[in-house]
Amino acid sequence: MRKDDCLFCKIVAGEIPSTKVYEDERVLAFEDVSPMMPVHTLIVPKNHYDNIGDDIPDDEMGHLFNAVSTVAELKGVAESGYRVIVNTNDDACQTVHHIHVHVLGGAPMNSGDPSKS
Template sequence: MQRDDCLFCKIIRGEIPSSKVYEDEYVYAFDDVSPQMPVHTLIVPKNHYDNIAAGIPVEELGHLFAAVEKVADIKGVREQGFRTLVNTGAHAGQTVFHLHVHVLGGAPMNSGDPSL
C-alpha cells in the first residue's frame, strides 16, 4: 500500500529520481538530497507507514532494520561506525511523514550533538 501524495512513495515508484543505494522486496534505500554527513542514506519501507508508531507488522519492521547493516556495508561505514536515526512526528523533526531510517556516517560525530 502506497499513497499518491507521499514524496517517498513517489521515489519508490520511480516517479521522482533518486540515488538508489539498495532495494529489495520490502525496502528502498537512497541517498538524502540534503546530506548532514558524508554518508546520509535513507531506508524506507515500500509500504507506506506515517512513522514508527503506526502499527507496522513486526516482520516489516525487522526487515527495515536488517537493511541498515546492508546499507552500512554498501556505503563503507560499517567498520568505522555510523549512526541510525528515526524521527517520529513533527516535534521530533520528522518532515516527510513516511517512516524512514537515516544512516549517517563517514566522519566523526559529536555524540552529544542534539541536531543529529
C-alpha cells in the same frame, strides 16, 4: 499500500528520481538530498506507514532495520561506525511522514558529551 501525496511513495514508484543505494522486494535505500554527513542514506519500506507508531507489522519493521547493516556495508561505514536515526512526528522534525531510517557516517561525530569532544 501507497499514499498518493507521499514524496517517498513517489520515489519508491520511480516517479521521482533518486540515487539508489540498495533495493529489495520490501525496502528502498537512497541518498538524502540534503546530507548532514558524508554518508547520509535513507531507508524506507515500500509500503507506506506514516511513522514508527503506525502499527507496522513486526516482519516489516524487522526487515527495515535489518537493511541498515547492508546499507552500512555498501556505504563503507560498517567498520568505522555510523548513526541510525528515526524521527517520529513534527516535534522530532519528521518532515516526510513515511517512516524512514537515516544512516549517517563517514566522519567522526560529536557524542554531545563535552568530555568526549
